[in-house]
Amino acid sequence: MxxxxxxxxxxxxxxxxxxxxxxxxxxxxxxxxxxxxxxxxxxxxxxxxxxxxxxxxxxxxxxxxxxxxxxxxxxxxxxxxxxxxxxxxxxxxxxxxxxxxxxxxxxxxxxxxxxxxxxxxxxxxxxxxxxxxxxxxxxxxxxxxxxxxxxxxxxxxxxxxVAEGDFSNDRRWDFKGNRHDAWTVGAAGWLVSPYLAMTGRSTSWVLVTVRSAAPAWAELSWLSPANSGKPVIPFLVVGDDRAHTYSIPLGTHPQWSGEALQLSVQVVPEHEAPYDLQRVELAAKPHAEADVLCPYFGPAEYPNRVGKRNRMLLRLDNIGHAPASGMLHFRVHDGAVHRLEKDGEPLLSMACVLPADFSETYEFDVLSQTAGDAVVTVEFQVGGELRQRWTAKAMAVTAAPAAPPPGSYVPEPKPAQTDYLIGSYYYPGYGTNRQWREMALYAPWTKPVLGYYDEGNPECIDWQIKWATEHGVNFFLVDWYWEAGRNHNEHWLDGFVKARHKQHFKWALMWANHNRKGTHSREDWIAVTERWLEKYIRTPEYLTLDGKPVVFMWSPRNIREDMGGSAPSAELLALSDRMARDAGLPGIVFYAMNQGGQAQLAQEGYAGYTTYHWFGNARETSRNSRFFAYKAVVDQAADNWDRTAAACDAAGLKFLPVADTGWDARPRHGLNTFVIYDRSVAEFTRHLKDMKTWLDRRGEKMFVLGPWNEWTEGSYIEPCSEFGFEMLRAIRTVFCTDAGVSDDLSPQDMGLGPYDFELNLGQMRQDSWDFRGGQELFGWGALMYLADLRLTPAGLAMTSVGRDPAIRSGDVRLDARAYTALEVTMAIKPAPGEKDFAAFFWGTTFMPINGEANVSCPLHADEGMHRYRFDLAQHPKWQGTLRRLRFDPIQAGDRTITIESIKLVPVAKP
CATH class of the missing domain: 2.60.120.260 (Galactose-binding domain-like)
Incomplete structure (x- = not known):
């Protein structure tokens, strides 16, 4: 009771x-x-x-x-x-x-x-x-x-x-001084509309007009009466102090339900520069005017030499929703010293045609008779009327350093003298052209000195060894990928074995085990350790700490969760150590990464702790966690090193601090990321000086730099057109005793290379792909749960190895509304089950690939070649500019799939 x-x-x-x-x-x-x-x-x-x-x-x-x-x-x-x-x-x-x-x-x-x-x-x-x-x-x-x-x-x-305000019937609001009487100011400077007494079904666009004195990260959010949360769509504001209207497509967003109860807007300019929010409008269509911007105008490569053809590029974006057509007129300052050419002919002007919501990169040559800065101006004219004028970032033209005779190999490194053991993370994701295409399309101003190179080429690796060791970097922690018996991204390691200068350099494994749940097991762990012993850690170039080969572990938590706790995780580490000792080595030492709980990590057998990046509290303490300055990272680094070191000391772990190299993953993820802006040589040097002070105070000599070459994530220090050799020279200046100016000898100076992949950037406008004959992938590649992807005379063949296998296109720029369907011709063996199906997904400029934007089609239950049609025209998310396509040929594993062709079907012309 x-x-x-x-x-x-x-x-x-x-x-x-x-x-x-x-x-x-x-x-x-x-x-x-x-x-x-x-x-x-x-x-x-x-x-x-x-x-x-x-x-x-x-x-x-x-x-x-x-x-x-x-x-x-x-x-x-x-x-x-x-x-x-x-x-x-x-x-x-x-x-x-x-x-x-x-x-x-x-x-x-x-x-x-x-x-x-x-x-x-x-x-x-x-x-x-x-x-x-x-x-x-x-x-x-x-x-x-x-x-x-x-x-x-x-x-x-x-x-x-909280009290609810009156409902508004307004669809447009004009702001003055970034304020509107009907809008309120919320946390972190968000401007919040009144509640809206309207349906949003015919108003799937929001038009935001802003003028800003500096580049800005802006976000639009809305409140729906049907769904939880306030979804956010980010967009970038141009910092040219001119008003621009940004058309934000709510209709493509996976969480758009057709109604907006409230809108919110936030604008965060770099370094809190002034901005002017002028207008917010709900609309049925995007802003139907062209708007041509210039995100970059400057050198395309590094170094630029006297007497050579030095490449300059002009990147133009049309963010409007109407085509732009005009002429570009070029002028070079000090024309007696520098001149411009295009395809070997003098360059004075060229036509410019930009479709709506489209980008184009124009390249030309600068020929310089003497050393100095080449400065170029271009005017964009429409019908003879000046619309825009841009001046390029100065191209520093220098005399080539003394070099071995043409045809010689990469010179023997002359390692810089340093008392410090300095490493850097290395991402081996550049054995194909896929990620280089992303760089060339979305950040072409950051081209490596090696070009868009094949990292498996031993000659490229010898250049990396030379540049690293001559600036104080002693070793790489190489990202290593293994999931349930499958290895990938070993291009760099396979090339390193053949490199002539490898004896000057060390490296160690960083197992990037961000794998699917359930893929760690005792049996798999034994296979992993056997591979380490067979292929890697016995080599003289492998990094040892305290006399033992060291392995860095991205996710101790994934091991713990798959194995059922800390005790079985500890057994696996002890097993690897025992296997190494049985093989004649002194054992293996493990370093944990990224996830705290140092006492637990020590119990599991880890000897040390570090991270892949080091942002400290910069994200949490900045006004917007997705857009903040590199200075915020540097300012907080030392205090955060102190706190983490104290936790490690208390647990008996060695702490390996990280000096971060930045983050801007827009080339890989579009705006579905965060951006650290203003990464500069000066701030990086300050970061390094703080690291040296911190190490010296503790009597320590070892640390790790953030990634050497995460090009598509905006974390890199390898020589490139953006920074030249200056990031490496900062390391040499702070940590090396022979800190004089190093040379910037490049492959071009010796007549070596080029090492570039063919990028085929024209494929971004391609809308049909025929794989028969086995000549070209056209940018398509395996996304997940596929093995043995290959071109054959019959088409693109692959084997599904798990549920939900998928392929993904390269970058595309296509107007969704120009197409009514997708057709795929393929055969599957053994025959699919009666209820199995294929699915087509797409992502746009503002919408990543997701489960709300897809169409499925049942599969024939036989092994024949069939054409499958995916009707798209009526799907509410089939709109906007397509950026990436994904195709799931079947849902089941253990099938061989052969795709003859993939084709977007155009809308029939009247």
Whole structure:
């Protein structure tokens, strides 16, 4: 009876909560709140909930309640912390089932505490109106590798309803001074519209007009009455101090439901430069005017030599939704010293035709008689009227250094003298032209001195060894990929074995084991270790620490979760060590990466800890976590090294600090990434000096630089057209005793190379692909769960090795509305099952490939060659500019697929 009364009381209490919101003030104890993990000493003192963070992921879990969610709810708490470390998160759920008590990564909202020792109020709109009910919340006040030791206090927490303003029928708002009477200013400078009394079905575009004095990252967000959350579409604002209208397609976004209840806009210029938001408009169509921009005009390569044909490029973008046509007129300053040529002929002008929402790169040669800066100006004219004028970044033309005679091999390195052991991560993803195509299309101003090269070429590797060792870099930690018995991206390692200068350099494995769940096992681990012993760690060039070969592990957590805990993970590390000793080596030493919990890592047998990047708190403490300056990384690095080193020292782990080399992954991910801007030689040098001071203070000599060559992720220091050799010279200047100016001898100076792949950039306008005859992949390649991808006379053949195999196109630039369907001709053996199907996915300029933008087609249950048609014209997401295509030929594994052709079917002409 007592139990029944208690349950009845809880039901009545929950019903009241559902009507009134909920508040916990800890006046009579902990109010049912409990520790999820990584919190110790949780208690209530004088009506305040107090505790201490003990790991990287502290969690406080509420008692059960019942709340009917709506968009007016706001989570509020009064909190005080001893220091800020990482972003906070609020999770919510309607269940307690599942591996994480019902919480998951889909239902979470982030927030950042203010860096103050005083009490502060956190307000957070969860926008959970798409949920049926809310039963429990979880509060993570911070998250990150350096938050252990933070003391916190919670005075109270509440879920409240905020007042709703009047509904507006407006569709256009003109701003003055970045303000509008009907819009409010929210957190982090977000401008928030009134609630909209309208349907959005005929208004699937938002037009935003902005003028900014510097490049800016802007975001448009909306609130839907049907779905939880506030989806965000980022877009880039040009920093030329001219007004531009940006057409944002809500209709292509996977979370667009057809209605917008509210809009929000945020503009974050570099270094908080002034900007002017002029207009926001809901529209049925994009802004139908051409708008030609120049994101880059300057040298295409490095070095540029006297008497040579030095390449300059002009990149133009038409961000408008009407074609642009005109003439480009060129003028070179100091024409007696420099002259321009195109295809061997003097260059004065050329035609410019840019389709809507399209980019084009124009290249020409600069010939210089003497050393100096070549400066070029171009005017864009339409009908004889000047529309735009751009001046190129100066091309520094220099005399070539003394070089061995043409035809000689890469000179023997002359390693710089240093007391420090300096490494850098190496990403071996450039054994084909795929990622180089991304670079050439989206960041052509960052061309390596080696060109768009084949990294498996031993000659290229010898140049890398020469440049690295002559500037103080002693070793690479090479990303290594193995998943359930399958290796890939070994181009660089296979070439390194054949390199002539390898004796000057060291390297070690960094197992990038961000694999599928369930792919770590004891049997697989034995196979991995046998491969290490057979192919890598016995070689004299392999890096040893404390006399043992070292292996770096990207994700200890993946091993732990697959193996069922820390104890079996420790057994695997011990097994590798034993296998190495049985093979005559002194063992293997393991370094953990990226995921904190140093005490647990030490228990599992790791000897040290490091990370792949080192952004510290820069993302969490910047105004926008997706757009911040490299200076913010440098400013916070030393304090973050200190905190992580202290956690490692306490656990008995060696801490290997990282000096980061930046991040801007737009070439690979478009705007589905974050951007660190203003990475400069000066800031990188300051970062290195801080590292040297930090190491010297601790009496240590070893550290790791961020990636050497993550070109498509914007993390690189290898010589290139953007920085020349200056990033490497900064390392030499700070850490080497013979810190004089190094030469910048290049392959071009010796008549070596070129090492470039054929990029076939014209394929981005291709809309049909015939693979018969086995001549060309046209940019298509395996995405996942495929093996043995190959060209045959019958077509593109492959074997599915898991559920959901897929191929992916290269970059394309095609107007979706110009096509009505996709046709694929293919055969599958053994025959598909009766319920199996193929699927076609697409991504656009503003929408990554996702599950909302796809069309499926049933498969024939025989082994014959069939043409499958995927009707696209009526799909609501089939609009905008296509950027990438994906095709899943079948859902099952253990099938051989042969694709004759893939074709987009044009809309019939009237």
């Amino acid at each position: 007592t139990r029944l009364i208690a349950v009845l009381g809880m039901v009545l209490a929950l019903a009241a909560v559902q009507a009134q919101g909920i508040r916990w003030d800890f006046a009579e104890g902990m109010d049912g709140w409990r520790v999820g993990r990584h919190v110790e000493g949780l208690r209530v003192e004088d009506g305040v909930l107090k505790g201490r963070v003990s790991g990287h992921d502290p969690q406080l879990i509420s008692p059960l309640f019942a709340l009917a969610p709506n968009y007016r709810h706001e989570f509020v708490c009064r909190v005080r912390v001893s220091r800020v470390a990482g972003q906070g998160q609020l999770y919510y759920t309607d269940t307690t089932e599942g591996p994480y008590d019902g919480f998951d990564a889909k239902r979470v909202r982030g927030f950042v505490l203010t860096d103050t020792p005083d009490w502060q109020i956190v307000r957070l709109r969860p926008f959970w109106q798409g949920e049926k009910r809310i039963q429990q919340i979880r509060l993570d006040l911070m998250h990150g590798n350096d938050c252990a030791g933070v003391e916190f206090e919670l005075d109270w927490l509440a879920i409240e309803e």
